[in-house]
Amino acid sequence: xxxxxxxxxxxxxxxxxxxxxxxxxxxxxxxxxxxxxxxxxxxxxxxxxxxxxxxxxxxxxxxxxxxxxxxxxxxxxxxxxxxxxxxxxxxxxxxxxxxxxxxxxxxxxxxxxxxxxxxxxxxxxxxxxxxxxxxxxxxxxxxxxxxxxxxxxxxxxxxxxxxxxxxxxxxxxxxxxxxxxxxxxxxxxxxxxxxxx
Numbered sequence: 001x002x003x004x005x006x007x008x009x010x011x012x013x014x015x016x017x018x019x020x021x022x023x024x025x026x027x028x029x030x031x032x033x034x035x036x037x038x039x040x041x042x043x044x045x046x047x048x049x050x051x052x053x054x055x056x057x058x059x060x061x062x063x064x065x066x067x068x069x070x071x072x073x074x075x076x077x078x079x080x081x082x083x084x085x086x087x088x089x090x091x092x093x094x095x096x097x098x099x100x101x102x103x104x105x106x107x108x109x110x111x112x113x114x115x116x117x118x119x120x121x122x123x124x125x126x127x128x129x130x131x132x133x134x135x136x137x138x139x140x141x142x143x144x145x146x147x148x149x150x151x152x153x154x155x156x157x158x159x160x161x162x163x164x165x166x167x168x169x170x171x172x173x174x175x176x177x178x179x180x181x182x183x184x185x186x187x188x189x190x191x192x193x194x195x196x197x
């Protein structure tokens with residue numbers, strides 16, 4: 001099983017964002033939606049071996065974690081607007097949560113009032129921090145349960161990077177250029193698929 005953890009520093013944590021302006025009204029909710037699609041979809045079907053945990057830190061009720069599980073989710077389509085509608089519904093269901101609480105939104109989707117650090121501690125697997133100066137993924141040792149950690153267009157603040165260092169997360173890179181987070185997810189999948197992991 002492979003997992004992705006996205007830290008989206010400005011993504012909305014309440015459902016009051018405009019589906020017709022995902023880049024502007026949702027704190028780059030468009031990129032969050034693309035990351036969900038990249039994490040969970042192959043051409044024409046869902047990946048059964050993948051999950052993504054979107055750690056949203058924007059207004060007005062941070063922190064929130066939206067978890068999507070390819071093995072159990074139903075009714076999800078790969079386009080941004082369909083995913084955004086599911087995110088909006090999940091955030092509406094999570095409005096009353098207090099820190100540490102979570103609720104199942106539907107099969108395969110969970111919303112939690114949980115910090116990024118707590119989410120990482122809750123996951124089991126090899127922690128891999130996607131960073132431009134990391135070891136090339138093509139030569140890196142990858143275990144059977146990788147947890148890929150990446151930031152949005154802002155990246156991870158130094159405090160979160162220090163936390164990852166304390167957890168022993170390994171820095172890896174997918175190439176010499178900076179890529180969109182959703183593209184990084186695809187490149188990670190590609191490497192694991194090539195290795196048969």
